[in-house]
Amino acid sequence: MYMQPARLGAARAQYQNVDFQSRVEGASPHRLVGILFEELIKSIDAMAAACRRGDYVQRGVRQSRALNILHGLEGSLDFEKGGEIAVDLAAIYRETRRLALEAGRDNDPAHLVRAREMLAEIATAWDQIG
Template structure:
């Protein structure tokens, strides 16, 4: 039984990787940012679940993913053309990073829920304009 679950999990992971790769290859620039938001929300949820389970290995892996995506989103901002909007987004991304680090330090999912709420609102707005 355990072996069957292990194989299923590995197959599911491969399928998700292929699915994500296909979506990335077919995406527009706007769509790529949407995919980043989707993956960020998933990583925040997974990190929160790992905090609740006290699974430090998974928490660390998900934390790394969250921080990498936040860095990518912040790095993609065009401050010259984006003006106040870009500056506001940078501030939100930095706050989400701070909350992620606080959650990891305390092994507390609450800061992640606050970060998720902020970022989900931005993701929703992003999807609405796309």
């Protein structure tokens, strides 16, 4: 069976959306943050790949997704309960946003490599405490 590329892309997007929704529906609050880290890292990786290909449309789409997730993560921080850890995480999220914006402006995936390294460290630590 042959499927046209446009229909294949739409089918893949629909499958990914269903997969994401099913992971989110039964997740604990701790797991939801873990899922956000996973999705953020995927977006950063996809943005870096789009930079390398010179695909400005996908770069913008992935950058927008990454920035939205970063805003969500930062907005969920509880500075009263989280104290210094929350302040440090907010700084990392802001730095990641800055790197993503520079990568988009310069079409330079090197900025995203650094952002990914920081996020992967946090995501690993988050998984270990869960």
